[in-house]
Amino acid sequence: MKYIFVTGGVVSSLGKGILTSSLGAILRGRGYRVTALKIDPYVNVDAGTMRPYEHGEVFVTGDGAETDLDIGHYERFLDIDLARANNLTTGQVYLSVIQKERRGEYLSQTVQVIPHITDEIKERIRRTAQEQGAEIVVVEVGGTVGDIESLPFLEAIRQFQFDENDGDVMYLHLTLVPYLPTSEEFKTKPTQHSVSALRGVGIQPDVLVLRSEKMVPEDVRKKVALFTNVRPSEVFSSPTVQHLYEVPLVLEEQGLGRIVEKKLGLETIPPNLSFWQGAVKKLKHPSHEVRVAFVGKYVKMPDAYLSILEGFRHAGIAHDARVEVKWVNAEEITDASKAAELLGDVDGILVGPGFGIRGVEGKILAARYAREHRVPYFGICLGLQIAVIEYARNVLGLEGANSTEFDPYTPHPVIDLMPEQLEAEGLGGTMRLGNWPMRIHPGTILHRLYGRDLVLERHRHRYEVNPEYVGRLVEGGLTVSALTPGMHGRGEGLVEAIELPNHPFFIGLQAHPELSSRPMRVSPPFSGFIEAALAKKKGSGPQVLDPEKTLME
Incomplete structure (x- = not known):
């Protein structure tokens, strides 16, 4: 087993998750079995109860874990399904030790x-990598070097260099190099202090990645190397790029993959990054x-809906189109x-997931506008429920129809x-989470999109369409158009999806298909939605992509 530990310095939110994912993609491009693990120093057991404005979206794994959004980046870049064990928190570690x-x-x-x-930390890292059959595990340590919360994790990863064989462990440190436009210079002092703090806990980084607005020039990288005890060839630049899927290409071009091969004693293998090259080309120059x-x-915090934005991007790659999102x-x-004013200039409307009553009536008006003006509509989780409420009120004439989440006394x-939610205790990890089957009825738009009868x-969520x-x-x-088979003894089960038969594209799913969408394998509903939006713009009927065709092919 080979271990790569990614740490960060100077400030948080530098992009350790993207760096970890990109490194994984570089190694996957060489044919290695790679997994990734995120360490979060907060005391929460999981990310399920934290507000989106602070931490972004909650990413849900197939086994039902509510995790940090970086797990989603790992899945998309590595094209693998991760699990509960891939997100390790302080809360989990201490809870386990106390028990x-x-x-x-x-x-x-x-x-x-x-x-x-x-x-406990070391055992969990090793067990996760072994259970997932990985040859290389990339471990991202959240937070910033110097934080009190991170110290036990830094000590644990320090010990790996003595527990494992020589050449099986390496440390990669991401740090900020600010660029001052007034003096037109890159400032390396924060990086020097960050590496000094890392070395103070016993870890000498093998590789440095310098995060900056621009490509850090060679003379600056040599200066950083001189003051941090790292060779100039092991100092890399990570500039701001137009599309995040460029990052593996930028780092590989500088030779990061070759350095990793050298440090870990791996065979020299030319990487196959052709998919990423093609995807970036389409993103930059769409037809x-x-x-x-x-x-x-x-809407002021796009990371709260990160996977949905990525689903749009994946569909854009599939259809060779730039998807502009109007928030x-x-x-x-x-x-x-007001709905006409705000929605009259778009080719499609998505109402996404959420909790609480704030903004619900506006979402219902958006669904009505899409239905009545034949604008492609895609509802995800709450978006499906919104569509049902709107239809019940304005088509069936059920005055006051609502969800009991918003109006417990609705007629x-x-x-x-x-x-089952009536018996749930507490909020953390008590929703219906993870993979659930849905049986799709033949002859529906959804069946044409997925191309099969049963999908996961x-x-x-906690609420459902009332049977x-x-x-x-x-x-x-x-x-x-889809039901969960055999739930609660109600015959076929819960409503998983709805659609309107005489509409260009009007679909709602109780599930979150964005969580399983990948750049190389776009989610079928996202593909269908963007296809329908393109058709509306062109004034033609939607053409559904072949569900068996993937971009990898």
Whole structure:
């Protein structure tokens, strides 16, 4: 097993997740089995209860873990499915150690940070890599070197260099090199201090990656090398790029892959990065353009919807199109005229996931505008529920129809709490999470998109379409295009997807298909939505991509 540890210095949010993902892509391009693991120093057990404005979206794995958004980057760059074990937090580590102590597993020992906490960290890293059959594991340590919260994790990864064989462990440090336009110079002092702090806890970085707005010139990289005890050939530049999928290409061009091969004693293999080259070419020079509206309430923080934005990007690559996203604050859609004003210039409307009543009525108005003006509509999770509420009110005439999440006393609870949620205790990890099957009805648009009857998609929700209203919705013209087979003894199960039969594209999914979308394998509903939006712009009917065709082919 080979271990690569990625740390960060100077400031947070430098892009360690993208660097970790890009390094994984470079190694995958050489044919290695790679996995990635994110360490988060916060005391939360998982990311499920943290607000999107602070940490961005909650990424859900197939096994139902609510994780940091970097896990999504890893999956997309490496084209692999990760699991609960790939996101390690302080909360998880201490909870496990305390539970072991209570069970008497430490016998008469005094339980301490060293060795018990550090041993727990190391054991989890090793077990995850072994269970996933990886040849190389890339471990990202969240936070910034110097943070108190990170110290146990830094100590644990320091110990790897003595626990493992020579040449099986390397350390990569990402640090900021500010560029001052007034004096037209790069400042290396923050990087020097950051590396000094890292060395102060016993870790000498093997490789430095300098994050800056521009490509850091050779003389600056030599200066950094001189003051950090790293060879100039092992100092790399990570400038701001137009598209994040350029990062593996930029780093490989500078020779990062060759240095990793040398440090870890790997065979020299020319990498195959042709997919990334083709994807970046399409992103930079697309043949088409399309504009879609994203109607939500966290529109000032795009990372809150990161996987959906990536799904748009993947569909754009598949259709050789630039997807421009118009952010629409749902609270600003106050009536039909405002909906027309804000949505009249787009080729598609997406209403995304969310919790709470804020902005709900604006989202309902957006769904109505899409239905009545035949604008392609894509509803994800809450977006499906919004479409059902709108249809019940304005087509079936069920006045006051709503979700019990927003109005517990609604006369028509077309959306209601799932029965098992009545027994849920607490908020963390208690929703319907992870992969669940949905059986798709033949003859529907959704069936043409997926090309099969049964698929798995990831979920994160507490509320569902109320089974007592499904018959009335169907009789009123709404198509239920997918169900969860055999749930709660209700016959075929819960509503997984709806669509309108006499509409260019009007689909809602209870699942989150964006979580499984990849650059090389676009999510079918995202592909269909962008195809329909392109068709609207061109004034032609939508053409559905062959679901069996992938960009890798």
